[in-house]
Amino acid sequence: MSFAWAKPYEPKAPFMRWLDERLPLPRLVYGAVGGGYPVPRNLNYWWNFGVLAGLFLAIQIVTGIVLAMWYYSSADGAFNSVEHIMRDVNAGWAIRYIHMNGASFFFIVTYIHIFRGLYYGSYKAPRELVWMLGLVIYLLMMATAFMGYVLPWGQMSYWGAQVITSFFSAFPLVGEPIRVWLLGGYAPDQAALTRFFSLHYLLPFVIAAVVILHIWALHIPGSSNPTGVDVKEEKDTLPFHPFYTAKDGWFAAGFLALFAFFVYFAPNFLGHPDNYIPANPLATPAHIVPEWYFWPFYAILRAFTVDFILPAKLWGVLAMFGSILILFFLPWLDKSPVRSGSYRPVFKRFFWLLVIDVLILGWAGGSAATPIRVAISQLAAAYYFAHFLIILPLISAFETPLPLPDSISSSRLHGEKAEAAPIGMAPKGGATATAE
Amino acid sequence: MLLRIFMAVVGAVFSLVLLISFFSNVSTFLTSPPEATAEEEFHHHPKELALASNGLFGKFDNKQLQRGFQVYKEVCAACHGLSLVSFRDLHAIGYNEAEVKAIANQWATEVPSVNPETGEAATRKALPADRFPSPYANEVAARAANNNALPPDLSLMTKARHDGAAYVYSLLTGYEKQQPAELLKKFPAAKTPEGLYYNPYFPNLNLAMPPPLTADGQVTYAPGNPAPTVNQMAKDVAAHAGGWSS
Numbered sequence: 001m002s003f004a005w006a007k008p009y010e011p012k013a014p015f016m017r018w019l020d021e022r023l024p025l026p027r028l029v030y031g032a033v034g035g036g037y038p039v040p041r042n043l044n045y046w047w048n049f050g051v052l053a054g055l056f057l058a059i060q061i062v063t064g065i066v067l068a069m070w071y072y073s074s075a076d077g078a079f080n081s082v083e084h085i086m087r088d089v090n091a092g093w094a095i096r097y098i099h100m101n102g103a104s105f106f107f108i109v110t111y112i113h114i115f116r117g118l119y120y121g122s123y124k125a126p127r128e129l130v131w132m133l134g135l136v137i138y139l140l141m142m143a144t145a146f147m148g149y150v151l152p153w154g155q156m157s158y159w160g161a162q163v164i165t166s167f168f169s170a171f172p173l174v175g176e177p178i179r180v181w182l183l184g185g186y187a188p189d190q191a192a193l194t195r196f197f198s199l200h201y202l203l204p205f206v207i208a209a210v211v212i213l214h215i216w217a218l219h220i221p222g223s224s225n226p227t228g229v230d231v232k233e234e235k236d237t238l239p240f241h242p243f244y245t246a247k248d249g250w251f252a253a254g255f256l257a258l259f260a261f262f263v264y265f266a267p268n269f270l271g272h273p274d275n276y277i278p279a280n281p282l283a284t285p286a287h288i289v290p291e292w293y294f295w296p297f298y299a300i301l302r303a304f305t306v307d308f309i310l311p312a313k314l315w316g317v318l319a320m321f322g323s324i325l326i327l328f329f330l331p332w333l334d335k336s337p338v339r340s341g342s343y344r345p346v347f348k349r350f351f352w353l354l355v356i357d358v359l360i361l362g363w364a365g366g367s368a369a370t371p372i373r374v375a376i377s378q379l380a381a382a383y384y385f386a387h388f389l390i391i392l393p394l395i396s397a398f399e400t401p402l403p404l405p406d407s408i409s410s411s412r413l414h415g416e417k418a419e420a421a422p423i424g425m426a427p428k429g430g431a432t433a434t435a436e
Numbered sequence: 437m438l439l440r441i442f443m444a445v446v447g448a449v450f451s452l453v454l455l456i457s458f459f460s461n462v463s464t465f466l467t468s469p470p471e472a473t474a475e476e477e478f479h480h481h482p483k484e485l486a487l488a489s490n491g492l493f494g495k496f497d498n499k500q501l502q503r504g505f506q507v508y509k510e511v512c513a514a515c516h517g518l519s520l521v522s523f524r525d526l527h528a529i530g531y532n533e534a535e536v537k538a539i540a541n542q543w544a545t546e547v548p549s550v551n552p553e554t555g556e557a558a559t560r561k562a563l564p565a566d567r568f569p570s571p572y573a574n575e576v577a578a579r580a581a582n583n584n585a586l587p588p589d590l591s592l593m594t595k596a597r598h599d600g601a602a603y604v605y606s607l608l609t610g611y612e613k614q615q616p617a618e619l620l621k622k623f624p625a626a627k628t629p630e631g632l633y634y635n636p637y638f639p640n641l642n643l644a645m646p647p648p649l650t651a652d653g654q655v656t657y658a659p660g661n662p663a664p665t666v667n668q669m670a671k672d673v674a675a676h677a678g679g680w681s682s
Contacts, residue, residue: 080520083520083591083592087520087521087525265492268595273595273596273597273598274596276592276595276596276682277592277596286639303454303457304453304454304457305457305460305461306453306456306457306460308453308456308457312457315453319450319454322446322450326443326446326447329439329443332439332440333439333440333443335440370470371461371464371465371470372465374461375458375461375462375465378454378455378457378458378461379454379458381450381454382450382451382454382455382458383451385446385447385450385451385454386447386448386451388447389443389444389446389447389448389450390444390447390448390451393440393443393444
């Protein structure tokens with residue numbers, strides 16, 4: 001697909017030849033995830049998380065379809081139907097806990113995947129569309145996860161739905177009608193629950209479709225790599241199969257072990273106890289908090305406390321949506337021709353500052369809004385916007401990057417001469433010879 | 437270039453409004469610091485509770501879970517339902533078929549039913565397939581009998597509270613006859629209202645439930661079990677709520 005030396009599919013078995021002539025599906029698979037897709041040979045483990053995200057999407061779809069066979073989307077019966085799954089359906093507790101923790105793990109791997117893209121400049125030309133389609137997937141994931149959290153109709157489900165839909169009422173004039181239209185009523189009730197269930201079932205398939213576009217757009221220029229240097233010749237790459245299928249496979253097995261630990265030993269660790277109390281429109285929980293993967297955005301929302309020209313709530317909502325929308329402009333904000341953060345000493349420091357900043361926002365958004373916590377989140381949110389919109393463009397204008405290696409095979413990044421040549425695969429007179 | 441200037445302005449505006457919010461927040465905090473509340477100062481974190489099921493290789497102690505069930509049956513069930521759990525679920529903590537049948541048959545509250553002759557509302561004895569019948573017919577009846585407080589269903593109690601079983605154990609053993617003098621001195625408004633009971637493990641310190649476990653030996657354990665002290669009964673019922681009902 002991507003490079004001149006990509007091997008075309010050559011059917012071996014007569015049946016495959018017969019099939020390939022009529023429906024070139026084997027050819028498509030071979031070129032996408034088989035021996036026909038050349039991948040830079042120096043990918044590190046941060047490159048495994050894209051495949052893991054796809055794996056968790058599959059886990060969520062499969063377990064979700066089974067749960068939908070038992071789940072009952074009624075305001076009277078939803079909570080008890082989930083408990084029926086937990087108590088009476090064969091292995092229902094396992095399926096439900098896998099789905100519940102699977103959502104969290106889907107976000108964990110996606111966040112790592114996004115930050116990998118930020119560090120290694122994966123959003124830069126010619127991969128701008130890969131980045132933007134990824135952000136579309138992320139937005140769809142957030143919508144899906146939010147609606148899924150409403151379905152058990154516990155206290156946090158109900159009040160989360162109440163709070164999130166009330167964001168829309170911050171907009172003048174059109175806001176309140178939009179909120180009522182989305183909910184199908186003045187407060188979350190049967191109409192809201194049924195439509196959230198319908199959309200929660202639909203959106204994962206939309207995500208799967210955008211994932212296909214994401215991978216398609218990726219396979220035109222081919223995968224990026226830790227040096228950020230373009231692939232130049234055949235010895236810079238390895239065929240996806242068997243090299244990366246094997247690496248992704250074993251890494252996925254290890255990561256699933258971690259996942260299994262949560263499912264079997266701490267299934268409710270990432271959730272909130274209040275969601276085991278049935279929804280009660282008359283009793284507001286002491287602290288309404290979303291699921292952990294929304295905490296940074298919740299902190300940004302709550303950080304605006306002053307009516308400066310616009311009402312504080314509208315500022316908060318604009319900033320919260322804005323915090324993701326600005327990422328779509330990233331390829332044009334960071335104009336540095338060097339992709340990889342490893343060769344950008346100033347950028348690298350600010351990148352880690354951003355990671356810490358987002359973690360602080362998450363911490364601030366996850367618990368009660370005490371004055372001190374709000375003050376910290378205000379500084380952290382200010383840095384978030386300044387980082388992407390002011391600091392990053394300035395760095396790309398003034399920074400002097402480190403010298404880049406001539407090619408992937410001769411990468412001279414700290415110790416990566418070893419990485420560029422996997423054990424047993426050292427190219428004769430390649431990486432080692434030209435390293436210095 | 438135009439895009440970058442525009443975005444820099446957007447970023448500057450957001451950051452500026454956040455900094456204004458920050459300084460207004462800090463000045464409010466300095467001029468009128470938030471007042472301490474009785475809950476903040478006197479609420480206790482749950483006590484440690486060591487159970488056989490703790491840890492990666494923990495196992496449930498069925499004898500303890502059965503004792504806990506006995507406490508539920510003889511004490512808690514007077515006011516609290518267990519409506520998501522069935523009698524047949526008792527098999528999981530080691531009761532055999534005949535025992536489950538007998539427990540269901542002798543349950544103090546009967547299951548709502550319909551008189552097959554007249555069609556009028558009636559009750560019948562519970563069967564193993566039934567869920568535990570609730571002690572009150574509906575919420576209004578429950579509130580009427582309990583000074584307008586609603587005894588919550590206990591099916592998911594340990595999952596619906598932070599620290600689950602440890603919280604249940606601490607609450608049951610945490611009642612104090614009198615509020616600390618220090619509390620009353622500092623927060624005179626936080627005096628326990630008439631009809632409520634002071635318990636520092638409860639989020640707002642005062643709860644409507646009277647101390648349910650009041651005396652050692654309130655429940656008689658079968659021979660071969662530890663002595664039914666209040667502490668032991670609270671431990672057992674907490675283990676039972678965490679290990680079996682939820």
